Amino acid sequence: NAGVTQTPKFQVLKTGQSMTLQCAQDMNHEYMSWYRQDPGMGLRLIHYSVGAGITDQGEVPNGYNVSRSTTEDFPLRLLSAAPSQTSVYFCATILPGTGGTEAFFGQGTRLTVV
């Protein structure tokens, strides 16, 4: 059981390039989300999805697109990378429950935009 898998682990992009950060989960969770982590700012929610075909914006969605065609996958797309998108990106799923929720995180993708 791999849990939440993110690829790649590291990426360097030039300004204006596009790329897709991959996130796959084998936990059969409906809810998936993307966060970015920046020094001194904690984790901020970019986009999330409550199930296949359903996505919504989080706190910092500008410059990012998502789609959710399957339960397992939730890719994050940068259409035209900017230096401000240099960050560490985390994908997470949440296990719902009657007593509350628990998030499971991937190992992260460290992105540098030059």
Added chain:
Amino acid sequence: AQSVTQPDIHITVSEGASLELRCNYSYGATPYLFWYVQSPGQGLQLLLKYFSGDTLVQGIKGFEAEFKRSQSSFNLRKPSVHWSDAAEYFCAVGGRGTYKYIFGTGTRLKVLA
């Protein structure tokens, strides 16, 4: 406004000393509270969580946290720190029916041998 405040950016303690990391939250509904730990280059691992019931919760690696509603706090404690506890710690708040977590800015713990 919903928010989580971790007032200590960095904390340094000696190995074997006790530890308390502070977390204050602002949340409009009944809060679900979490502490996560992040080792260098790694993802976030759940240490403990509070949903309801006993306000003192036990977690993994010998950590505990106490929920104090009157103070809007959820401080993390450990009686004796080990060198392997050096990491960054994040407090987070969520709520029933929502999957959106709000994270604090983190506290980086350094442990002196």
